[in-house]
Amino acid sequence: MTTANNAAPAAEALRGLAAGARVVFFSGKGGVGKTTTAAATAVALADAGERVLLVSTDPAHNLGHLFERRLKDTPSTLATTAAGGRLDALEIDPAAATAGHLKEVGATIRAMMPEHLHREVDKYLRLAADAPGTHEASVLERIAELTEELTDTDGYDVVVFDTAPSGHTARLMALPDLMTAWTDGLLRRREASERFGEAVVGLGGKRQAEDNRDARIRSVLTRRRDRFARLRGLLADRDRCAFVLVLAAERLPVAETIEFHEQLRAQGIGVRALVINKRSPGDAGEFLARRRKAEERYVAELRQAVPDPPVLNIRLAPDELRGLDGLWSLPDLVEN
Template sequence: MGEETERNSAVKYRPFTFFGGKGGTGKTSCAAAYAYSLSQRACRTLLVSTDPAHSTSDILGLPLSAEVSRVAENFWGIEIDAGLEAKRYITSIQDKMLSIVSPVIVDEIKRQMEIAYTSPGAEEAAIFDKFVELMDEQGAGKRFDAIVFDTAPTGHTLRLLSLPEILGSWIESLIAKRQQAVSLFKMGGRFDPEMQKRAEDDPVIESLTLRRDRFEKSRRYLTDPSACAFFFVLNAEKMPILETGRAVEMLQKYGIPVGGLIVNRVIPEDAGAFFEPRLAAQGEYLKVIRERFAHMKIATVPLLRTDVQGLEQVGKIANIIGEIDS
């Protein structure tokens, strides 16, 4: 992956940036603002939303879909439909299976795939597969210079980002088992050239190896500080601070670099008497944040007078957090 991407001497950025945090903290606004700031620096930027709420369209004031669409100059967006991606993911596996199994068990394969589609974790696996596809095929200077991921609330995101570690080991065990089966096929087909060829060109091993390699590549991206960083968005309140602390520890466990924190909706000091109790509590929580996360970059975004909607409002936040990656 090498050094951070540099299209000219004044612009530095990572190819992949993730934004996450507790639901309702304003992470989508911050992700959109950061992506917009990159596009303003002449970086071809893709904003990817995986949050089921899909509020990115509302914030940008433009309809996004499951296909990449243009938002502004150097700025594109996509909203990943978890259900649709899960269906595609399971269908692709089913098609591979049906091409190699006996017709006798086709109905059973279809039944098992239908169960898999509704099973816990299917959508996370499908979304991660889409992540890998975008990172591998369109990121790192291919179609886009930078991809910014607006992720689902913290718990979903942590499960998602732990998948390379979990699924990588699982796929390795599947490959080993399949290789044992292929060895038996080869032994049984010593006098059958057709069976020998089928064993040597085994599509299952080929498919599993491809998936393993893609997971390995994604793991390298996610753990490379010059290629990837995760930014947490939180409010100056007790619960978001606690949740962010746990999330930072989890990402560190998996070796995923945390780029910094964005404290959003900070009430200004001159907000008036009505806000005095909130200001006092906010001051204490800001102190906790600065002490607990002293080793990280921290940006603060003031509470705006209106909801964030449209590129003009997004641009106001972009002016504040745009340099957090520098």
């Protein structure tokens, strides 16, 4: 059992979830503790001197509620630490991400279409803004953008993502492949039409303006394809990217974690660790001891299906975990 006076090694256990990684994802079923554990890990990392950006990708944000302050789509500094660390946080705003995404996509489509169809294009874009896939693609583009900020000199040592419940994240993780395929398809179509254009040159010549336009479209499409390919590469890189699955030791979260682990494996994404949160203490009365016993059965089931990633057990807290103070206390709940 861990107590307050060995909190430092317990905080080390949380930091271990991210060890060496530039990007950490906390994922799992609804309500299991993704936001809490992601935030507590970010706090522990900042405490050890890292510059940390904590990002919520969940449209139903509660990172701001947890820290009891309003967060924006751009970083706000929540804490600086004696060791030189810093904790910044932001909540991706799907509406702003979608607007930015459609602006760029719109400019590309407009450039591809003859002038008289531009009004149709605008109508299509207005409809596309409400299509479910558009939000996901936009959030993904924002995730890609944020992970690229790591290469900036004044950027972050690590970006911690607090994600939406797993079904959503699984789709999000499959998107870079889909988007790359889609962009490649568009590029191939452009190439075919360019070859056709070249054939026509002999018959009347291709204008310089068209050449420039083609080059512009190609560069926009290539840039996006490369960005998604880089994100895909990062997700599959087990050293640079740590994927942490959070769950409760209950029937449904265990079943969903087994399934999600399999989906990630199929996409070449490895799971760094499993966090089993809200564990009942076995030494605090008969009621909780019985719950603990039931939990052990579900944990055994989980380990049979997913034996490899290390497990971090976190106890059920007696009080509400809120604000920086609450998150500082989370490591005390880590079990050995």
